[in-house]
Amino acid sequence: MELFNTCGGIPARDLGRIFNQFYRVEKSRATDLGGSGLGLTIVKRIIDLHNGEIAVQNSDGGVTVCIRL
Numbered sequence: 840m841e842l843f844n845t846c847g848g849i850p851a852r853d854l855g856r857i858f859n860q861f862y863r864v865e866k867s868r869a870t871d872l873g874g875s876g877l878g879l880t881i882v883k884r885i886i887d888l889h890n891g892e893i894a895v896q897n898s899d900g901g902v903t904v905c906i907r908l
Contacts, residue, residue, distance in 0.1 A: 842904045848897040857895060858883040 849857060853864045861876040886893045891908040 840906045842906075846902055847900060849895070849902055851897070854895060854897070858893075 849864055853862075856862045857864065858879050859876075860880045862880075863874070863876040883893055886906060886908070889908050891906060893907075894905045896903050896905075
C-alpha cells in the first residue's frame with residue numbers, strides 16, 4: 840500500500856526519528872499544533888508485529904508512505 844500526503848514534507852533531519860516514541864517534528868509544546876508523538880510509533884510497532892515494513896520519504900511537496908505486509 841502506498842499513501843501520499845501533501846503536508847509539505849518532513850525536514851530531512853527529522854525523517855530518521857519520526858518513529859521514535861514521543862518524537863514530534865513540530866517542537867512546540869502546544870497540542871493544538873500536533874499530537875503526542877505516539878501515532879507513528881504505534882503504527883510501526885503494529886507493522887513490525889506483522890513482519891512488515893514501513894518507509895517514509897519526501898516527494899514532490901508531500902510525503903509518501905509505503906507499507907508492505
